[in-house]
Amino acid sequence: MAESVAIVPGLSNLNLNIAFENDMQLIADSVEGLNKRLTEEHIIVHNVLENMIAILKNKSSRGKIESREYLENILRRDPRNLNALADIEKLSRTLHRTTEADEYKSRLENILQGQTANDLRTKSICLMEQGYAILNEESANIEHISKNRLSESYRMLLSEHKKGTGRRKDYLQRCVYHNKQALSNLQLAIECKRQSELLTRRITALEKFEQAKGLFDVTIENIIWTFYIGVALNRKYDSIKDLSNEDGRDRFQEKKDVTLKATEIFWKISTNKGTTNQNFIIYQARSYALIGHILIRRKNFFLTSDKNYTFTSDQLFQLFMNNPISAFERAQVMNRSDTFILNRYGRALWNLSEQHRASKDKKDFLHRAQRLLSSSINQSSLNWFGYSTRMSVRKDLGHAYFGYNKSKARTFFELAVNDGYQCFISKGTPRSICQLVEICQFLAKFPDIREYGFKYVKEHQKRYLLNALDYLNFGLQQGGPTNYFLAYHMGTVLYDLDEIKSAVDWMKRAVSLSNTKSNIALKLACRYMIRRYMNEVDEQPNVVYLLKEFVFTMMKGKEKYEKIKDVYTFIFKHEREAFMRVIADIFKIPHILDGPRVKLITECVQTCTLLLTNDIENSDIFLEYIRAVPDLKLMDDIEPQLQEMSLSNSVPVGPVNKHSSEGFVYDFFVSHSHKDADWVLSRLVADLESAFTEDDVVLRGCIADRDFEPGKIIFENIENSLRKSSKIILVITNNFVNSYWCQFETNQALLESMESRKDCIIPLYLEACDIPDKLRHITYADFTNDDDYIFEIMKLKRALLPE
Template structure:
């Protein structure tokens, strides 16, 4: 296929699977639901692109191969020559070992790709447009996401170039404009990703490349807004185009130097109140399609920026009423959460200034509920980064500090190396909890030390958030430093204590100076982090010098077992186990745990201790990390616990994904991506520990289901 004088690559069989393989299978259901919603909403030329992507998501759902084929069979009935559908069918037939069907698809592809007619050119162009749509939809968080969006832009451009000399009887003007609509959205998404990637300090004015991309998107949407309204699908695209033009007006006016609104907008939009032409664009969009939830959401965000909170609430409520599905409309929930926080803060300032009635805490409760809803709908770390703050702020203002701490911990996992706000939130929440009247607050010092150590390994300069904590919580920070020194973490303790030199608190400064004097001078080379163990991964019989949590006397789940849980983990992860996991389970909830360094019987071999602990524990927690899967000790422990679990048919293994890793072969029967509990999902973990083991009948059903899945594959 020629495009602009260059030989373009032909679509390869299984394109979507080769280039858009869904690695994070726990998000497949969310993506599947979002695509189903899109297919119901967006009719016209891109239905085939959505259906192809829907087949991919269906394929990776449990037992979804049949659904995937059904989608593709329906598509090829409507368009028997759809290249991507044929390629995807070939891929699925290959996975199902249906060699004859696979070969039929392969031969058909070769036949279609050898055609050089105008119809073939149009077919190839549609294939590129579908692939551009797929790349722009991609929901991974890899570092090459920006390059994928750039590739999507290139594919849409290639599709346009291919049909430039083909008549509208082969590719209609409406179809070409739909491609331009999605090309404009790709430019918009590229700008969002680049804003996230760049240093915020440099964003007072956008660079020329960014400005050029936004102005290109603006021109594309202007063309789409002129679409013939007699076309049956035009209302959706014209309204969306006007909504995007309103949003682009805002961004260009805020960020582009010497920006002037296009003459076309000035002529089409009458002068109205509000910020420039932005509101006029939204109103025009809603006149064309009063049921467009995205336009209501954009209008609500604009009202919120102008502090017209009731108008904003009305728009956001309408958006969510039209599209309550969280994955498709998570940003409306996020925006309404922020709106409630803004309004609460405004009323608080007014109350303090003039003595008006204090604001209703229901605003904070609604903010929290919407933040949780947006978290349920989000599928990427990039979006999690955007929506984290309202959930944290809501629970903090409600004084739900435990919930706030867990929320911040989740967000820290998504942070970049230069973004400290969520890490500050973790430290601040734990400080408040330590200073509370709660009777089991002592372990928070150990947990603070653990998180500071994690932050030291993650962030470029840990001193910035530490200085804030020293300023706000000086006496508590001295206790954390004492813990670091007692734990042998001298390098981090020294960095920490030097931050006290900049404070005016004489008492804290004196205490810091005394602690620095306790650090051995010959330990400058000491690495930060938990005390390391054998690099070979072999088990060691030495007892850790770390202070273990105080043990619980009696188990609470079952009289038949001495312990409620036994922890299988790498010694390199014992900081999290000792100072986060075990205190949460034992101190906060009263479970009785078995921890190797604390509870193994002296004089008994390590392996005998492991077997005894497994047999006498109600549940076994598998802490999955890269350290775990490379440790020979952990591999041995895993084999033992799985053998015991299978022997007793009790289903007593609970995997906890502390850090992403390849699941060991010995636990592949556990779908870790689906069954593993997140390392901060404390309530889910509590429920799993308390849950009664499945009966033999349940086990038989599970085995039959597994065999059925294996047969389908």
């Protein structure tokens, strides 16, 4: 067993957030927090805590001396500590102290190669310490940190390349090319990470603990390690739950198994009578608190009997089952000042408040939770968990008082924002940022907190929305643009700021990132599109593309969500007059519809007609639309070749791009069938010509309906556009394969590739179809699975960057 465990000593290899933090204030706060933990935690974790401080101190040149002192202090107490030996060896080499580094390496290798009981115990403790470090400092999102830095380097190199001359320009050209390749490969790594199975996404604390026990079971000699294994199992439940929310799979048995295992560990610790040591009693109290917390949130897992877990039939455990708060009360009797217990007790009361509808009971729980959390924060100001939970509590208190005491409600919302800001500057997770943003929106529109849109924003409170935008941009920079909740809230904030086009783009992105259970993003995306259409239809003569975009988005929503009629009802309820105008205009230009789209619009009209019971006039108009359907001249009925040759539907003006490759007007040309135009214009071109994050770039595309020169022969337009475009995207579908003009554009693109530009063609497969022989040898972009759309568009964008 010992030989099968690969041990890589040192905390510097664990990809912890602390190893990549550059903000000196956050580093100082983290050091202060770790020092406080040294006064609270058992002595067996003091070495790893000091090692974590050493990693933080190592971030600055001057701090390397202090870092070395911390590591030397660990080795004075424990000369065989593998993590400290590995990190001090690495640090010594960076300080050019080679002889000392070699000595540390020799000591390290002797222990790693040893097989005595003491050697196995030392290696086991090394893994336990690494597990503790991961458990208490989550792994950094290294790929996104690296992507941000590479993107910044790319922009700087591209700028310098445009200013360069001669050999310097040539060398910079190579730098730009290889930087771009690094970005593309990194995007592939991010996608692989996302597609990995649960808990293989990163090295987990639980895996480290299990490896340690396989070598030498140190939990026998010190039960404190067992406590941290229980905490890791409890954390695993959260990972399983997050994955279930992401992919929609239930995973009930997995969640039940880890819950029972974790609870059994806490039960054994809490009921252990073998010691009266005060340090151990702290962990007994914490175990009671965790049992209470688990029972409040996951009581259903204990309702069915499981013969493997006999503790569930114990009389005291049954008492906790009936009244989980009694477990916290017992924990508090044992230790009243522990922030760990205070935080979980406060969060438990907040959880219980959500289960009570009676206003008085709900407020009582929330006020008690606020007092406990405030006491915890007073114990330690660097208390992210306390601030985060108290923000939620105060937000709910604001709602609880809103109905009859708006002044008090506003005060609680303001206090919640203050707590949220403390979370933001200390550990701004996407979840806490989104909650902070939501409260900022309440205050910006107060007292119209449940309304949508700029007209409800109070001018003197608009600053809350601008702050919310800053918080979201930070969250996107840290976590990447593929978080549904960040995309959703970015859309709602931009809508409240009257940035409707950007709001539409972000909410459409949220639709792509959402699971099939919630259609709120689709409801808001459609509502925003209707508002945009109403804003522009009377000012700009050619906005047919907005109607096409609306119908297309509704079609994609119908494919994804079961309750599509909820969407019709929502839009009609909130945008009745505007929605009726949009429906009327769609029926005026039926050539934007095909068979499936007509079915969708008919279903929509029928649903809305039922809501017009007291409006006979408009009900009759809707019924007339339905009767007119059989006579509509649809897209399917229009001669394809004629449609391919005409410049029919208006499209938005393309962006002016400063980053295009030298010698080209466009970054890409899109060849597609007119029957796939909705997807190309509404999604592909719209996303490629927009920047969603700070490290994103705006590309400029060439599409026939917008960029072909009127009056020129279509053959000449195609040839000119291909020459002016750096890359050529072929949107491959069955429609494309059967289109004369698409085949002509493909042949011209292949000719262009052979004559002057290697690798300029990018086939994009939108659906499963027969691949043309002439394209089989070219690496393609796979857009056949709509769930992967966001990741594929990011990958495609990297491929289109100037070289």
